[in-house]
Amino acid sequence: MNLVAFLTDWGLSSYYVSVCKSVIKRINKNADIIDITHSAGHFNIKKYAALILRAARDFEEGTVFLCVVDPTVGSSRKPIALKTSKYNYYFVGPDNGLFTFLMQEFGVKESVELSDNRFFYKTDYSSTFHGRDIFAPVAAYISKGISIDHFGPKTEKLITFDVQKPIIEDNKVICDYLYSDDFGNIETNLSSNYLEHLDIGKEVTVEINGIKEVVRFVKNYSEVKKGELLLHVDSSGFYEVSANQSNAAHKFNLTDDFEGKVKIYLEL
Structure with missing residues (x-):
């Protein structure tokens, strides 16, 4: 379970992606990190939700997906991790609708709010860089085999956007x-x-x-x-x-x- 698939809307002109990869490697030196994309535009949650689904179908069972498209970072939106019913995929990221399509496709076996700061990169974590301080380290720990119920309480309901079927x-x-x-x-x-x-x-x-x-x-x-x-x-x-x-x-x-x-x- 060392495979981490990484998606953001950050682009590659700054240091954000590399720093998150470094945090993952500090926790799990054996992690194999595959970039899905970081350059498909900014802030468009529905677009990236569609990209995640299309990409996930071709990854091996048990893959950990680190997905950070988070225009309201630092707000009341929750940081979460979930495990799917089909293929036992893990998804780590913000609870803002980003995982809507994959939840419909693969189902949700378990989901938790990330609240235990013992698993964070910094306990005094940044209010604007949860990708580095919360999501990347949690993805790394999951890739080492840590069960997601260690990271915080179960979530009752996850946010999804309205999707009208054809x-x-x-x-x-x-x-x-x-x-x-x-x-x-x-x-x-x-x-x-x-x-x-x-x-x-x-x-x-x-x-x-x-x-x-x-x-x-x-x-x-x-x-x-x-x-x-x-x-x-x-x-x-x-x-x-x-x-x-x-x-x-x-x-x-x-x-x-x-x-x-x-x-x-x-x-x-």
């Missing part, structure tokens, strides 16, 4: 736009399980942000012309609107301000 009526689908990646691929919450009957090559009308485009449902980008829009199932099993060697988000005038706030309409 709506499918006849030949129309309404789903959420979660985020776009660096390629401009438009990521949705529409799992491939919802539309198992959709035939390859079928034309689909996509409406996002008030813009309508007719695209083809294909298996990969190269099945359409360069610059042409397409619909396909991405490597994480979700429907994605993309453009071959171009930027689909730009074609629909999407920016970071729209992430998690826009619906996608598909007419099949």
Whole structure:
């Protein structure tokens, strides 16, 4: 259980990520730390919640996930650790909705509030750097085999944000736009399980942000012309609107301000 998967919204231009890794190594010198991402924008909890779910599916059972997207650090929001029912994953971070999607997918076996400062890096911990002083050391101790019930009392209820499941009526689908990646691929919450009957090559009308485009449902980008829009199932099993060697988000005038706030309409 020495594997720690690390995700933040801090970027890599400062020392924050390296310091947290150093704290982990001070506690568990055998810890193997894998970076998920630190540079997918700032403060967008729903976007990172989606990224965590997509990444977690490919990690081994028992992985410890250190996840810090924490715009209200130092406020009344609780620092927590949880263990999932499926795969026995551990997640350490703020109780602010960041773990919404993974809790839906994997379930929660146990969750605790991190209150025992014997496991903190500093007992006089910083009010703005819980990543270093609370979350990183707790993740390190879990990676050494310490049960999460050592860190504080059980939590009765964890914070989640409202998630509307995709709506499918006849030949129309309404789903959420979660985020776009660096390629401009438009990521949705529409799992491939919802539309198992959709035939390859079928034309689909996509409406996002008030813009309508007719695209083809294909298996990969190269099945359409360069610059042409397409619909396909991405490597994480979700429907994605993309453009071959171009930027689909730009074609629909999407920016970071729209992430998690826009619906996608598909007419099949």
